[in-house]
Amino acid sequence: MDIIVLKDVHKSFGPQKVLRGLNLNLHKDNVNVIIGKSGGGKSVLLKHIIGLLKPDKGQVIIDGQDIVPLSERELATVRQKFGMLFQEAALFDSLTVAENVAFPLKEHTKKKHKEIMEIVEEKLAQVGLKGMGYKMPSELSGGMRKRVGLARALALDPQIVLFDEPTSGLDPVMSAAINELIVRTKEEFGATCVVISHDIPATMATADFIFMLYEGKIIATGTPDEIKHWDDPVVQQFIHGRAKGPIRVV
Structure with missing residues (x-):
């Protein structure tokens, strides 16, 4: 079953055409990785999926519902289906790790403080950060910050988790740990994963x-x-990281 479907999506910014009749079917309960060159429109595509951008033309269907005509209030309800791990984790530096993970629970639920803290501890334990809630983001390594970001993304038990360049800037060992977390997100939490990446080994x-x-x-x-x-010189050039080929090196 396809949980996210984009049909004939077009998006331009002035004279620059970014999406040109894009069609995409992302499968439920799978890790779906969207690859492509830097500046090729991956982030624009991601923003369409969560309704931060509306297409000039086309449909964006989330779990059977076209979100393009929805109001901002209606979109807010749809977005609760999503958790998102941003490229740089995007933590609040003035809040502790626990407060960061608790943030969506405080914003979107009426749960009491004790229940929220129990969920926070559970999510931190699930990403290998048990007992680290008291720390500040500045005390953490890049990989640990991403794990906090993932714990926050999982706080509301979303159907879909979006990962924006999750291994960017990480060493190979930490990249491998993040890769394992992505697979665990699907297998243990039952979430559909959508990953934006140009990291071919991780993909x-x-x-x-x-x-x-x-x-x-x-x-x-x-x-x-x-x-x-895949029998296409563009695909082969990209996945093998070759300088020569149809993709121009600017």
């Missing part, structure tokens, strides 16, 4: 399905093995 390690975005359209869809053998 191959985590993805159930890969979607390649190029020049505003999805040009390849398949399992990691299918993408490795």
Whole structure:
């Protein structure tokens, strides 16, 4: 079953066409990784999925509902289906780790403080940070900050978790740990994962399905093995990191 469907989505910013009739079907209960070059529209695509941008034309269907015509209040309800791990974790530096994880629970539920703190401890334990709630974000490594971000993303038990360049700026060991967390998010928490990435080793390690975005359209869809053998010079150049090929190096 497809939990996220984009149909003929177009988006321009002035003369710049970013999405050009894009079609995308993301599968429920899977790790779906969208790959593509930097500046190729991956973040714009992600913002359409959570309703932060509206397309010039086309449909964005989340769990059977087209969100394009919805009001901001209606979109707020839809967004509760999502958790999001931002590229730099996007923690509140003035709040403790526990307060960061508690934030969505305080904003979107009427739970009492004791229940919220129990959930916070549970989520921190699930990402390997048991007993770390008292620390400030500035005391944490980049990988630990991302794990706090994931605990916060999971706080409301979302159906869908979005990961924006989750391994960006991390060393190989920490990247591997984040990759394991992405797979665990699907397997243990039952969430559909949507990952935006240009990290090919991480993509191959985590993805159930890969979607390649190029020049505003999805040009390849398949399992990691299918993408490795995809008969398209653009796809092959990108996944093998070759300077020479149809993708111009600017």
